[in-house]
Amino acid sequence: xxxxxxxxxxxxxxxxxxxxxxxxxxxxxxxxxxxxxxxxxxxxxxxxxxxxxxxxxxxxxxxxxxxxxxxxxxxxxxxxxxxxxxxxxxxxxxxxxxxxxxxxxxxxxxxxxxxxxxxxxxxxxxxxxxxxxxxxxxxxxxxxxxxxxxxxxxxxxxxxxxxxxxxxxxxxxxxxxxxxxxxxxxxxxxxxxxxxxxxxxxxxxxxxxxxxxxxxxxxxxxxxxxxxxxxxxxxxxxxxxxxxxxxxxxxxxxxxxxxxxxxxxxxxxxxxxxxxxxxxxxxxxxxxxxxxxxxxxxxxxxxxxxxxxxxxxxxxxxxxxxxxxxxxxxxxxxxxxxxxxxxxxxxxxxxxxxxxxxxxxxxxxxxxxxx
Amino acid sequence: xxxxxxxxxxxxxxxxxxxxxxxxxxxxxxxxxxxxxxxxxxxxxxxxxxxxxxxxxxxxxxxxxxxxxxxxxxxxxxxxxxxxxxxxxxxxxxxxxxxxxxxxxxxxxxxxxxxxxxxxxxxxxxxxxxxxxxxxxxxxxxxxxxxxxxxxxxxxxxxxxxxxxxxxxxxxxxxxxxxxxxxxxxxxxxxxxxxxxxxxxxxxxxxxxxxxxxxxxxxxxxxxxxxxxxxxxxxxxxxxxxxxxxxxxxxxxxxxxxxxxxxxxxxxxxxxxxxxxxxxxxxxxxxxxxxxxxxxxxxxxxxxxxxxxxxxxxxxxxxxxxx
Numbered sequence: 048x049x050x051x052x053x054x055x056x057x058x059x060x061x062x063x064x065x066x067x068x069x070x071x072x073x074x075x076x077x078x079x080x081x082x083x084x085x086x087x088x089x090x091x092x093x094x095x096x097x098x099x100x101x102x103x104x105x106x107x108x109x110x111x112x113x114x115x116x117x118x119x120x121x122x123x124x125x126x127x128x129x130x131x132x133x134x135x136x137x138x139x140x141x142x143x144x145x146x147x148x149x150x151x152x153x154x155x156x157x158x159x160x161x162x163x164x165x166x167x168x169x170x171x172x173x174x175x176x177x178x179x180x181x182x183x184x185x186x187x188x189x190x191x192x193x194x195x196x197x198x199x200x201x202x203x204x205x206x207x208x209x210x211x212x213x214x215x216x217x218x219x220x221x222x223x224x225x226x227x228x229x230x231x232x233x234x235x236x237x238x239x240x241x242x243x244x245x246x247x248x249x250x251x252x253x254x255x256x257x258x259x260x261x262x263x264x265x266x267x268x269x270x271x272x273x274x275x276x277x278x279x280x281x282x283x284x285x286x287x288x289x290x291x292x293x294x295x296x297x298x299x300x301x302x303x304x305x306x307x308x309x310x311x312x313x314x315x316x317x318x319x320x321x322x323x324x325x326x327x328x329x330x331x332x333x334x335x336x337x338x339x340x341x342x343x344x345x346x347x348x349x350x351x352x353x354x355x356x357x358x359x360x361x362x363x364x365x366x367x368x369x370x371x372x373x374x375x376x377x378x379x380x381x382x383x384x385x386x387x388x389x390x391x392x393x394x395x396x397x398x399x400x401x402x403x404x405x406x407x408x409x410x411x412x413x414x415x416x417x418x
Numbered sequence: 419x420x421x422x423x424x425x426x427x428x429x430x431x432x433x434x435x436x437x438x439x440x441x442x443x444x445x446x447x448x449x450x451x452x453x454x455x456x457x458x459x460x461x462x463x464x465x466x467x468x469x470x471x472x473x474x475x476x477x478x479x480x481x482x483x484x485x486x487x488x489x490x491x492x493x494x495x496x497x498x499x500x501x502x503x504x505x506x507x508x509x510x511x512x513x514x515x516x517x518x519x520x521x522x523x524x525x526x527x528x529x530x531x532x533x534x535x536x537x538x539x540x541x542x543x544x545x546x547x548x549x550x551x552x553x554x555x556x557x558x559x560x561x562x563x564x565x566x567x568x569x570x571x572x573x574x575x576x577x578x579x580x581x582x583x584x585x586x587x588x589x590x591x592x593x594x595x596x597x598x599x600x601x602x603x604x605x606x607x608x609x610x611x612x613x614x615x616x617x618x619x620x621x622x623x624x625x626x627x628x629x630x631x632x633x634x635x636x637x638x639x640x641x642x643x644x645x646x647x648x649x650x651x652x653x654x655x656x657x658x659x660x661x662x663x664x665x666x667x668x669x670x671x672x673x674x675x676x677x678x679x680x681x682x683x684x685x686x687x688x689x690x691x692x693x694x695x696x697x698x699x700x701x702x703x704x705x706x707x708x709x710x711x712x713x714x715x716x717x718x719x720x721x722x723x724x725x726x727x728x729x730x731x732x733x734x735x736x737x738x739x740x741x
Contacts, residue, residue: 080523080526083527084527084530084531085530132510132511180717181717184717184720184721188720188721188722189722190717190720190721191666193457193510193513193514194659194662194663194666194716195716195717195720197656197659198659198663198713198714198716198717199717201656201713202710202713202714202717205706205707205709205710205713206706208706209704209706209707212706213704337518340514341518344511376529377526377530378525378529378530378536380521380522380523380525380529380536380651381522381526383518383521383522383525383526384518384519384520384521384523384526385522386519386522387515387516387517387518387519387520387521387523388515388519390511390514390515390518390519391497391501391512391515391516391519394507394508394511394512394514394515395501395502395505395507395509395511396500396501396505396507397507398505398506399505
């Protein structure tokens with residue numbers, strides 16, 4: 048098939064139709080998996096939709112997951128624009144959570160809004176610091192970030208378990224977690240807001256971090272597309288040699304891109320610790336870091352795409368937990384597999400039907416134009 | 419003599435623990451020498467472990483389990499090739515997709531078929547590989563030094579251990595002494611020159627990936643049908659990445675990659691022995707730090723105190739045949 052002239056392809060074909068076709072393929076394959084596991088895929092879809100939209104608490108959960116995926120999706124996307132595969136979002140989020148907790152507990156004498164701002168800064172700094180070493184090694188020694196960031200996930204997990212067991216554990220309790228933060232530091236939750244309008248709901252993890260996710264999206268959009276630094280970073284990612292000739296330092300940009308990426312992943316800790324658990328619980332990143340990869344690739348690494356992609360994964364997570372309640376043969380790992388399939392079709396195999404789809408639309412538009 | 423037997427058992431565990439790493443590193447050499455990045459060793463190893471355990475549970479024969487694992491891993495390699503060689507998708511993304519897919523799928527299917535814990539049923543003696551005792555191992559045991567080396571270190575391993583170390587000279591021979599190996603390396607260094615010489619670049623890369631799939635299947639089968647008697651969630655525990663780091667540290671060469679694998683194996687064997695031991699002057703090292711040692715070592719090795727790693731020239735780039 049002859050390649051189509053890219054400039055003639057309307058934006059909505061390459062950025063809307065093609066991703067939707069890929070997503071459909073991925074969901075069909077996922078349905079096959081559910082069938083192999085011995086359950087009815089059609090019934091699973093019904094449960095997913097009911098679980099994520101069917102009642103107000105469910106919908107709030109969907110938005111809570113969306114918040115996490117926006118953070119980790121943006122994290123992956125920023126590094127990806129510099130052609131870096133930061134698959135260490137999991138570890139960076141874990142350490143970012145440590146930053147949130149340490150700041151909040153040590154500065155509890157300050158007014159609450161200031162503690163919140165400092166905690167957010169703590170999340171960013173800790174997350175960025177955890178991404179710095181892989182970034183430095185990539186920039187100076189060429190050690191591939193995919194391996195080093197994965198190793199840093201393992202190391203973060205060991206470090207946090209060590210801290211939670213031996214150093215900052217709540218000694219009055221059995222489990223590996225810290226003491227709870229003072230109640231006034233907790234982020235206002237959706238339940239509190241709903242209460243103001245007289246709506247009673249049981250419990251909701253959704254909290255004002257959702258607004259932080261929106262702010263982070265705007266920040267990333269501005270940073271990557273509207274600043275000189277964002278341009279330099281994308282230049283390094285697109286063609287390192289050309290960037291060097293233009294006087295752009297790949298060394299500096301690799302490190303900055305990875306640190307911003309790590310900082311964004313660290314924000315997951317804000318949602319989880321100030322918003323939900325109010326303490327550090329062992330293993331709280333729970334795979335959100337990896338899901339961010341799928342979110343970013345599906346959202347074509349742009350905040351405008353990442354937000355709906357994160358929402359879609361929110362539906363899949365929340366609806367998925369509804370499925371695991373009702374279908375004994377399905378565990379949450381099935382939805383990890385679904386993520387893999389989505390990454391495969393919307394990332395690695397994105398060119399599978401792209402030429403056909405693009406030439407189909409270009410030809411149709413040509414016919415229309417000449418008619 | 420206790421010191422000597424300590425050393426012997428340490429070397430013995432090093433050989434055993436390095437085995438899956440050696441298979442995976444050799445598998446990685448084939449893929450990467452042909453110019454295809456393979457981070458999916460991790461996922462493939464996990465898939466092989468799952469398929470081998472399930473296959474040999476249902477079929478009652480570990481060799482059949484191994485055969486199925488080989489088929490599964492070659493299929494995954496072909497999928498990687500399909501995405502990144504034929505469709506010129508991003509090779510790293512393809513690998514990440516395969517890894518996440520397999521982590522999810524193996525555990526989900528194990529849970530669906532065998533109950534919520536995500537374990538496969540324990541294999542009995544007929545369904546798994548047993549230790550191989552070399553001839554005369556018992557009678558030679560009491561001979562000093564030689565007896566220790568032969569009976570305590572070399573004998574009594576699973577078949578995979580011997581196969582792994584035999585695979586190293588074999589891989590060396592294939593990659594560096596045959597015309598197939600020459601073409602393989604050329605495809606990874608300068609695919610357009612190879613194309614000009616009339617060799618099909620795509621076919622070479624697919625062949626390399628097929629061999630890669632066969633080798634990595636042995637690593638997985640070793641985990642679930644030899645050292646363990648079942649599959650459990652994420653049992654590959656990062657070994658695919660460790661092996662890849664060993665291969666890079668070994669500069670894409672079988673012999674040096676083997677040394678790096680043994681170094682990882684030794685660190686792991688040592689960390690198991692160090693747990694709970696009081697060291698003079700330092701005291702007891704936290705168990706989490708000891709467990710993190712192989713991962714820290716990986717980063718240190720990749721940081722390359724032996725100099726910057728030079729990858730095959732065309733690695734990671736899809737080959738686009740000119741029209």
